[in-house]
Amino acid sequence: MTDFTRTRALFDLPQGITYLDGNSLGPLPTATADRVARTVTQEWGAQLISAWNTADWMAMPRALGDRIGRLIGAEPGQTVIGDTLSIKVFQALAAALHLNPGRRVILSDTGNFPTDLYMAEGLLKLLPDGFELRTVPPEDVAQNITEDIAVTLLTEVDYRTGRRHDMGALTRLAHDNGALTIWDLAHSAGAFPVHVAQGGADFAVGCTYKYLNAGPGAPAFIYVAPRHAEHAEPALAGWLGHKAPFAFDLNYIPGAGIERMRVGTPPVLQMAALEAALDVWEGVDLDALRARSLELADRLVAAVEASTDLALATPRDPAMRGSQVSFRHPQGYAIMQALIAAGVIGDFRAPDILRFGITPLYLSEGDIDHAAATLAQILDSRAWDRPEYRARKPVT
Ligand SMILES: Cc1ncc(COP(=O)(O)O)c(C=O)c1O
Numbered sequence: 001m002t003d004f005t006r007t008r009a010l011f012d013l014p015q016g017i018t019y020l021d022g023n024s025l026g027p028l029p030t031a032t033a034d035r036v037a038r039t040v041t042q043e044w045g046a047q048l049i050s051a052w053n054t055a056d057w058m059a060m061p062r063a064l065g066d067r068i069g070r071l072i073g074a075e076p077g078q079t080v081i082g083d084t085l086s087i088k089v090f091q092a093l094a095a096a097l098h099l100n101p102g103r104r105v106i107l108s109d110t111g112n113f114p115t116d117l118y119m120a121e122g123l124l125k126l127l128p129d130g131f132e133l134r135t136v137p138p139e140d141v142a143q144n145i146t147e148d149i150a151v152t153l154l155t156e157v158d159y160r161t162g163r164r165h166d167m168g169a170l171t172r173l174a175h176d177n178g179a180l181t182i183w184d185l186a187h188s189a190g191a192f193p194v195h196v197a198q199g200g201a202d203f204a205v206g207c208t209y210k211y212l213n214a215g216p217g218a219p220a221f222i223y224v225a226p227r228h229a230e231h232a233e234p235a236l237a238g239w240l241g242h243k244a245p246f247a248f249d250l251n252y253i254p255g256a257g258i259e260r261m262r263v264g265t266p267p268v269l270q271m272a273a274l275e276a277a278l279d280v281w282e283g284v285d286l287d288a289l290r291a292r293s294l295e296l297a298d299r300l301v302a303a304v305e306a307s308t309d310l311a312l313a314t315p316r317d318p319a320m321r322g323s324q325v326s327f328r329h330p331q332g333y334a335i336m337q338a339l340i341a342a343g344v345i346g347d348f349r350a351p352d353i354l355r356f357g358i359t360p361l362y363l364s365e366g367d368i369d370h371a372a373a374t375l376a377q378i379l380d381s382r383a384w385d386r387p388e389y390r391a392r393k394p395v396t
């Protein structure tokens with residue numbers, strides 16, 4: 001049995017704040033500051049360049065990848081960390097197209113996070129004419145998986161609505177039609193149990209700064225199914241993905257398996273933060289996390305629907321949602337600003353979505369009740385109807 005009171009005590013949450021934005025930037029685990037400080041002083045400071053070996057910095061991308069593997073249903077040796085998620089999307093897409101010659105269509109959906117689509121468009125500009133990005137509404141993906149699709153590029157959980165694709169069913173359908181699959185797990189890893197191997201995913205990518213709590217700018221991860229690992233062509237052929245980086249060979253020879261998805265120097269300080277963040281997950285049962293996530297989400301939905309006229313944007317069917325709850329309101333932006341000013345942090349996504357991340361590691365029933373009551377009070381009193389709440393900030 002996972003004790004979520006124990007995990008809550010492992011975070012430094014500011015007093016007086018109710019944090020429902022861990023689906024965008026996870027909060028600070030208590031152990032992170034010391035762990036990063038140790039890397040700075042005892043490793044970098046004291047050991048200088050030898051720390052690449054003595055502190056095992058060079059091996060960390062694989063070791064951390066394996067720890068993330070447990071959370072996404074991968075075996076050791078199939079996941080590696082590094083770079084940003086945008087870069088990992090590009091890598092996976094280039095490799096998948098190369099693995100499926102003769103096919104030229106990338107299928108994605110209009111609910112995908114823009115960077116995934118931008119990365120696809122950018123890659124297409126480097127390819128010969130005839131390659132295409134086909135984008136359809138999320139609910140129409142299945143019927144558009146046809147025999148001309150090279151690869152599907154889907155984010156499992158829609159960042160705005162929280163709607164969740166059926167990874168297993170869509171992957172099967174893709175394979176039946178001769179297509180490969182790339183799953184973006186940005187809103188899945190650490191949100192609920194993910195089963196990349198069992199679900200048959202060909203590639204999976206994700207970030208570590210949301211539900212995994214590794215901090216702003218923390219490295220992304222990539223999983224490659226073992227059946228592809230020795231054939232995946234690295235489009236971003238960096239020296240640390242080379243078979244023998246320290247041979248400084250002028251010819252690129254890809255490293256074994258997942259190693260070839262490494263590009264350049266790994267971010268050591270961010271890896272220290274990721275290591276501390278992953279410690280929190282030790283002993284956490286992901287099925288228990290899911291059960292609690294649904295319980296807290298249902299509690300929020302029930303309280304908000306009972307006390308406001310906000311429209312639920314997240315599917316009610318538990319199988320069709322991730323670990324966030326979204327509501328629509330034409331004045332969503334101003335309402336969210338008023339809510340944040342009152343100490344309840346969620347976020348807003350254009351054009352009208354109020355988003356709340358449900359993160360059982362550190363949220364309690366009390367937090368949910370307080371958030372719902374504060375939201376109702378702001379709507380009842382129209383406290384949101386002020387110029388300073390309507391004025392858009394550059395980054396939100
Ligand atoms: C689904 C999804 N993919 C990609 C990204 C972008 O990743 P990054 O900024 O780490 O490259 C995000 C969030 O920023 C996201 O939600």
Ligand SMILES: Nc1c(O)cccc1C(=O)C[C@H](N)C(=O)O
Nearest residue numbers: 023024025113159186217349396
């Ligand atoms: N990665 C972010 C950033 O660097 C700044 C602000 C927000 C983000 C986000 O992660 C946005 C996020 N992917 C989303 O779901 O909207």
